[in-house]
Amino acid sequence: MKITFYGQSCFGIVVAGKHLLFDPFISPNEKAAHIDIESIPADYLLISHGHGDHVADVLPIAKRTGATIISNYEIVTYYGNHGIKGHPLNHGGKWEFDFGMVKYVNAVHTSSFPDGTYAGNPGGFVVETAEGSFYFSGDTALTYDMKLLGEYHQLDFAFLCLGDNFTMGIEDAAIAAEFIDCQDIIGMHFDTFGYIEIDHQAAKDHFASKNKQLTLMGIGDQVER
Ligand code: NI
Numbered sequence: 001m002k003i004t005f006y007g008q009s010c011f012g013i014v015v016a017g018k019h020l021l022f023d024p025f026i027s028p029n030e031k032a033a034h035i036d037i038e039s040i041p042a043d044y045l046l047i048s049h050g051h052g053d054h055v056a057d058v059l060p061i062a063k064r065t066g067a068t069i070i071s072n073y074e075i076v077t078y079y080g081n082h083g084i085k086g087h088p089l090n091h092g093g094k095w096e097f098d099f100g101m102v103k104y105v106n107a108v109h110t111s112s113f114p115d116g117t118y119a120g121n122p123g124g125f126v127v128e129t130a131e132g133s134f135y136f137s138g139d140t141a142l143t144y145d146m147k148l149l150g151e152y153h154q155l156d157f158a159f160l161c162l163g164d165n166f167t168m169g170i171e172d173a174a175i176a177a178e179f180i181d182c183q184d185i186i187g188m189h190f191d192t193f194g195y196i197e198i199d200h201q202a203a204k205d206h207f208a209s210k211n212k213q214l215t216l217m218g219i220g221d222q223v224e225r
């Protein structure tokens with residue numbers, strides 16, 4: 001599958017001919033000024049939680065593309081009130097979509113919309129497809145719940161937050177990679193703001209010392225998995 005990074009925790013993934021877009025935060029991100037949100041395709045928008053750095057561009061992209069939102073009940077209801085269609089999940093629940101299975105899983109974080117509306121509890125996603133399976137952590141602390149993902153899912157790669165301060169940092173993200181039993185990690189939630197700037201080489205070296213591979217994509221870069 002083809003993966004494009006749009007900054008912070010926003011990734012576009014093409015799988016089974018469908019365009020999945022995770023946590024769109026592009027237009028307020030000065031470091032993503034070269035990305036034209038009008039050109040980003042989306043059939044599904046997967047939203048981990050309600051914080052502004054994950055939902056800033058949901059409405060314009062959903063309205064332009066007609067994409068279906070996949071998130072928790074509260075977030076799907078919120079966007080439903082804005083005329084956007086969605087599929088509500090809650091923690092531990094899964095659904096078979098036309099590109100594969102999506103399960104909404106635990107995250108240890110907080111969640112509310114920028115306007116103060118309750119956004120339910122934050123989560124992450126396990127996505128299992130014929131082209132491979134992956135985990136998208138959302139914003140989270142390291143949690144022992146991740147061991148369940150390692151024991152009961154075969155994850156080919158994973159998107160892990162690692163910018164520290166608001167989420168896991170490098171050390172905890174490397175432990176998370178062990179808990180989920182996954183070698184191939186794509187980092188997210190780093191460098192966007194001063195609080196979450198990281199030393200790329202030190203981060204990669206730390207993961208390598210645990211026999212894990214860490215990929216830190218530049219905004220606009222694409223990789224295949
Ligand atoms: Ni957050």
Ligand code: MN
Binds near residue numbers: 051053054139166
């Ligand atoms: Mn965040």
